Amino acid sequence: MSDRPGLPVVELPTSGGCADVPVLKERGQREVFCGLTGIVWLHRKLQDAFFLVVGSRTCAHLIQSAAGVMIFAEPRFGTAILTDRDLAGMADANDELDRVCATLLERRPDIRTLFLVGSCPSEVIKLDLAKAAERLNARVLPRVRVVNYSGSGIETTFTQGEDNALKALVPLLPASDERQLLVVGTLADVVEDQFARLFRQLGIGPVRHFPPRRSTDLPPVGPGTRLLLAQPFNGEAVRALLARGATLLPAPYPFGGEGTTAWLAAAAAEWNVNAEHFRQVTQPLHERARKGLDRYRATLEGKRLFFMPDSQLEVPLARFLHRELGMQLVEVGTPYLDRQMVGAELPLLPATTTLSEGQDVERQLDRVRAAKPDLTVCGLGLANPLEREGFATKWSIELVFTPIHGYDQAADLAEIFARPLLRRERLTV
Amino acid sequence: MQLTLWTYEGPPHVGAMRIATSMRDVHYVLHAPQGDTYADLLFTMIERQDARPPVTYTTFQARDLGGDTANLVTTAVRDAFERFKPKALLVGESCTAELIQDQPGSLAQGMGIPVPVVPLELPAYSKKENWGAAETLYHLVKALLADRVPKPGTPRPARPEGRRPRANLLGPTVLGFRCRDDVREVTQLLGQLGIDVHVVAPLGASPDDVVRIPEADFNVDLYPEVSRTTAGWLQRAFGMPYTKTIPMGTGATRDFIAEVAQLAGVDAAPVLGRERPGVAGLASSQSRAPWYQRSVDSTYLTGKRVFIFADATHAIAAARIAAQEMGFTVVGLGTYSREFAREVREAARQYGVEALITDDYLEVEAAIAAATPELVLGTQMERHIAKRLGVACAVISVPIHVQDVPARYSPVYGFEGANVLFDTWVHPLVMGLEEHLLQMFREDFEFHDGAVPSHLAAVAPSAPAAGGAVSAPAGEAEGVRTLASVPQLQVTVAMPAVTDPAAAAAPAASAGPVPPVWTPEGEQELRKIPFFVRGKAKRNTEAYAAQHGIARIGVDTLYDAKAHFGR
Ligand code: SF4
Numbered sequence: 001m002s003d004r005p006g007l008p009v010v011e012l013p014t015s016g017g018c019a020d021v022p023v024l025k026e027r028g029q030r031e032v033f034c035g036l037t038g039i040v041w042l043h044r045k046l047q048d049a050f051f052l053v054v055g056s057r058t059c060a061h062l063i064q065s066a067a068g069v070m071i072f073a074e075p076r077f078g079t080a081i082l083t084d085r086d087l088a089g090m091a092d093a094n095d096e097l098d099r100v101c102a103t104l105l106e107r108r109p110d111i112r113t114l115f116l117v118g119s120c121p122s123e124v125i126k127l128d129l130a131k132a133a134e135r136l137n138a139r140v141l142p143r144v145r146v147v148n149y150s151g152s153g154i155e156t157t158f159t160q161g162e163d164n165a166l167k168a169l170v171p172l173l174p175a176s177d178e179r180q181l182l183v184v185g186t187l188a189d190v191v192e193d194q195f196a197r198l199f200r201q202l203g204i205g206p207v208r209h210f211p212p213r214r215s216t217d218l219p220p221v222g223p224g225t226r227l228l229l230a231q232p233f234n235g236e237a238v239r240a241l242l243a244r245g246a247t248l249l250p251a252p253y254p255f256g257g258e259g260t261t262a263w264l265a266a267a268a269a270e271w272n273v274n275a276e277h278f279r280q281v282t283q284p285l286h287e288r289a290r291k292g293l294d295r296y297r298a299t300l301e302g303k304r305l306f307f308m309p310d311s312q313l314e315v316p317l318a319r320f321l322h323r324e325l326g327m328q329l330v331e332v333g334t335p336y337l338d339r340q341m342v343g344a345e346l347p348l349l350p351a352t353t354t355l356s357e358g359q360d361v362e363r364q365l366d367r368v369r370a371a372k373p374d375l376t377v378c379g380l381g382l383a384n385p386l387e388r389e390g391f392a393t394k395w396s397i398e399l400v401f402t403p404i405h406g407y408d409q410a411a412d413l414a415e416i417f418a419r420p421l422l423r424r425e426r427l428t429v
Numbered sequence: 430m431q432l433t434l435w436t437y438e439g440p441p442h443v444g445a446m447r448i449a450t451s452m453r454d455v456h457y458v459l460h461a462p463q464g465d466t467y468a469d470l471l472f473t474m475i476e477r478q479d480a481r482p483p484v485t486y487t488t489f490q491a492r493d494l495g496g497d498t499a500n501l502v503t504t505a506v507r508d509a510f511e512r513f514k515p516k517a518l519l520v521g522e523s524c525t526a527e528l529i530q531d532q533p534g535s536l537a538q539g540m541g542i543p544v545p546v547v548p549l550e551l552p553a554y555s556k557k558e559n560w561g562a563a564e565t566l567y568h569l570v571k572a573l574l575a576d577r578v579p580k581p582g583t584p585r586p587a588r589p590e591g592r593r594p595r596a597n598l599l600g601p602t603v604l605g606f607r608c609r610d611d612v613r614e615v616t617q618l619l620g621q622l623g624i625d626v627h628v629v630a631p632l633g634a635s636p637d638d639v640v641r642i643p644e645a646d647f648n649v650d651l652y653p654e655v656s657r658t659t660a661g662w663l664q665r666a667f668g669m670p671y672t673k674t675i676p677m678g679t680g681a682t683r684d685f686i687a688e689v690a691q692l693a694g695v696d697a698a699p700v701l702g703r704e705r706p707g708v709a710g711l712a713s714s715q716s717r718a719p720w721y722q723r724s725v726d727s728t729y730l731t732g733k734r735v736f737i738f739a740d741a742t743h744a745i746a747a748a749r750i751a752a753q754e755m756g757f758t759v760v761g762l763g764t765y766s767r768e769f770a771r772e773v774r775e776a777a778r779q780y781g782v783e784a785l786i787t788d789d790y791l792e793v794e795a796a797i798a799a800a801t802p803e804l805v806l807g808t809q810m811e812r813h814i815a816k817r818l819g820v821a822c823a824v825i826s827v828p829i830h831v832q833d834v835p836a837r838y839s840p841v842y843g844f845e846g847a848n849v850l851f852d853t854w855v856h857p858l859v860m861g862l863e864e865h866l867l868q869m870f871r872e873d874f875e876f877h878d879g880a881v882p883s884h885l886a887a888v889a890p891s892a893p894a895a896g897g898a899v900s901a902p903a904g905e906a907e908g909v910r911t912l913a914s915v916p917q918l919q920v921t922v923a924m925p926a927v928t929d930p931a932a933a934a935a936p937a938a939s940a941g942p943v944p945p946v947w948t949p950e951g952e953q954e955l956r957k958i959p960f961f962v963r964g965k966a967k968r969n970t971e972a973y974a975a976q977h978g979i980a981r982i983g984v985d986t987l988y989d990a991k992a993h994f995g996r
């Protein structure tokens with residue numbers, strides 16, 4: 001990029017980076033949700049889709065517990081629970097599935113896309129959901145399209161469910177040579193709208209999103225497509241898009257002022273946006289973000305941070321918290337390290353960071369106890385027990401349920417991490 | 430295959446987790462994939478447990494399948510034993526592991542672990558959480574007591590002279606309904622009779638305590654969903670009788686006192702003598718509830734239509750309280766506990782309703798909508814149904830959410846429990862005088878359909894709260910009717926052409942002859958009736974019209990029906 005004068009190039013100074021540091025690989029007990037969890041936000045994002053898990057009572061209970069807030073009388077997800085009859089072959093599981101889908105679609109005439117979501121049990125008994133989707137499509141297309149993917153815990157962790165869901169949609173995207181920017185990964189609607197305004201001001205467009213808000217508005221893809229990634233966990237979907245001719249614009253993720261500027265710059269350079277114009281559009285916003293972050297710097301600066309593996313957001317968030325708020329990174333754990341997805345992030349981490357991949361939860365907790373971090377980011381199952389041991393925690397699921405991308409959410413993102421610490425200062429009990 | 434949107438119970442291994450987590454010095458090794466670790470948060474978040482559940486998951490992955498998944502089990506068992514040093518080890522599997530048939534229980538038994546290893550086989554594709562809890566408690570107790578069972582026919586030794594009678598409290602668990610406080614309440618109740626509580630299990634018990642269970646004279650089967658199997662076995666194996674009464678509500682608490690006194694061979698009179706029913710007994714009763722229930726301000730509770738759906742134990746007990754102590758009319762009674770369907774059916778017959786035995790949330794919703802209750806007593810599922818329908822609701826049973834685990838002492842068993850229930854059931858209702866004012870000045874702009882009882886916060890439940898699993902919207906009150914959709918819903922309900930999917934799914938009670946149609950004037954008048962009685966008025970009027978062959982309901986039909994049915 002730097003061989004193209006006049007274009008916005010955001011060179012982020014690094015201190016050597018940790019792209020080459022050895023990674024601590026662990027293979028023990030994991031304490032991470034499975035990919036089914038992605039349904040909790042995907043069913044809100046895709047307003048005309050239904051997610052039908054083909055699984056067990058455990059799967060139904062997992063989504064229910066992760067979704068927790070049962071505000072929606074009839075959510076757009078459900079579980080076809082396998083019973084003894086299906087397993088003993090007394091009922092043909094395929095017929096049963098067809099029956100359940102028919103009932104469902106009758107009940108919900110508003111549904112345009114039905115996702116059949118595989119689970120551990122459906123995979124172990126080798127229930128072929130791709131075949132099932134094909135069979136159902138023959139009946140329900142064009143009104144409804146049936147798509148399948150796996151969210152099973154033997155194949156996927158937490159946010160990988162979104163990756164698999166998107167990957168399943170890639171073959172359905174219309175082909176087009178049109179030059180376009182495709183933003184990949186679920187964003188809060190409000191953030192999408194903010195970015196839309198920014199891209200318009202920068203003269204970048206057309207901009208489309210994947211996933212779209214409606215499953216029938218699938219964006220096209222082709223050689224003119226440039227991918228800008230909003231979430232670091234969609235590696236498989238991205239590779240499928242690349243295979244359809246798209247080009248990846250490498251960039252850090254739009255967390256924090258710096259991250260957002262670098263992210264926008266990657267698109268701006270590609271669209272030949274004049275550097276001065278870029279600066280005029282982004283600088284005031286970056287400045288505003290910085291001001292917002294200032295509020296929390298005093299609380300977070302110098303504090304030692306430990307990430308337990310959970311959402312795959314760990315690497316970009318660690319970068320943000322370290323570089324823009326001065327936090328010290330004790331350990332950055334991530335369920336798996338997809339170097340293509342975090343290629344632009346790793347060099348921005350300090351070379352001293354301990355990166356860990358996978359998990360052995362007991363040993364990792366031993367490391368937490370030994371390191372005594374000021375803040376530990378972890379899943380809901382671990383938060384209260386750690387608090388009880390005296391550690392401040394931030395539960396990570398909030399990070400996928402809250403708008404945290406972009407300039408105007410930078411301070412909100414910082415606040416999420418500052419809150420547990422500020423709270424401790426307030427409490428006298 | 431069963432289509433499920435929300436489930437009342439988790440899988441059976443979650444029941445086993447409830448037993449393990451309730452106890453001390455017990456560890457559970459669960460052969461399961463990583464996603465199943467979600468269950469930890471039920472304990473640490475909903476119940477605010479301050480330690481992780483004592484559960485080690487093998488978290489096998491696809492790449493392990495066909496290879497060394499069995500090896501993962503033995504490694505997990507060994508590591509867990511070394512790290513946690515339990516006095517008993519439960520070993521089992523979740524749904525997925527059941528399919529790959531590694532037999533983790535037998536594997537672990539063959540490892541020479543120097544403490545009792547209890548294999549758990551909990552069929553995940555046919556059974557559910559409460560059953561899993563009951564089986565786990567039973568197998569654990571049986572394993573720990575195996576070598577102490579007397580020969581069949583051995584008479585039970587009499588209680589030694591001078592030793593106070595002893596009872597065990599069986600069944601309380603974490604993630605049960607108010608177990609912590611019920612145990613305290615029942616313990617002090619037994620204390621009044623001179624009966625000592627010997628062992629409480631599983632809540633707070635260690636394997637050593639379990640071994641002492643037979644030293645008591647009888648068992649209190651506090652939560653039959655969890656403890657009936659064990660109580661039954663202890664009766665067969667050790668000749669220990671167990672209680673059948675659930676001490677929930679004033680009347681049932683009195684019956685319970687009589688029952689335990691008889692089992693313990695003590696005189697109930699000193700306690701029961703102060704608990705006579707009727708006005709004469711009020712002065713000496715330990716409970717405030719009977720007076721509150723007789724107080725004139727409670728008159729407005731008379732005949733309020735209540736729909737009850739819960740686990741069997743709490744549903745049956747709540748129905749008795751509703752009918753006999755609150756003066757409500759039970760218009761629906763049901764349970765998701767199929768194991769106790771017979772008991773619930775029997776109870777329902779007493780109130781002249783058909784028991785609803787189902788674990789299908791949509792069926793429950795339809796039944797509630799059709800019954801047009803003024804108060805729903807249920808689980809957190811019913812709370813959501815009630816919220817949607819704009820009906821008041823109180824939670825009386827699991828499944829629960831974080832706000833159903835209060836910090837304060839709030840049992841539902843015993844005399845204090847009766848007080849607590851009175852308060853919590855009355856709280857969501859529109860109070861007597863307020864109800865009159867609403868009736869008289871129904872055109873007052875503040876008395877619109879969305880108005881809430883004045884003592885409840887007027888906070889509209891907002892969009893799904895961020896923060897995931899347990900974020901209860903602040904200030905959420907169960908009687909709140911400000912959900913934006915409710916006014917329309919009310920109107921929809923008043924229309925013959927039902928567009929609401931839930932209402933559409935209602936059992937086709939009205940199938941058969943063409944239902945009467947509301948004229949615009951009739952409908953207008955109906956809308957003037959306050960929302961909390963409108964459902965009833967509508968129902969009565971339609972029934973009246975149908976009975977009298979009236980095809981079009983006008984203003985007069987409405988008032989004719991009112992005259993016919995009374996209030
Ligand atoms: S929002 Fe409130 S009522 Fe709804 S599930 Fe959460 S705690 Fe329960």
Ligand code: SF4
Pocket residue numbers: 034035036055056058059060062118119120121151152153154462463464465524525
């Ligand atoms: S880990 Fe597997 S069995 Fe468990 S909830 Fe996830 S998909 Fe279902």
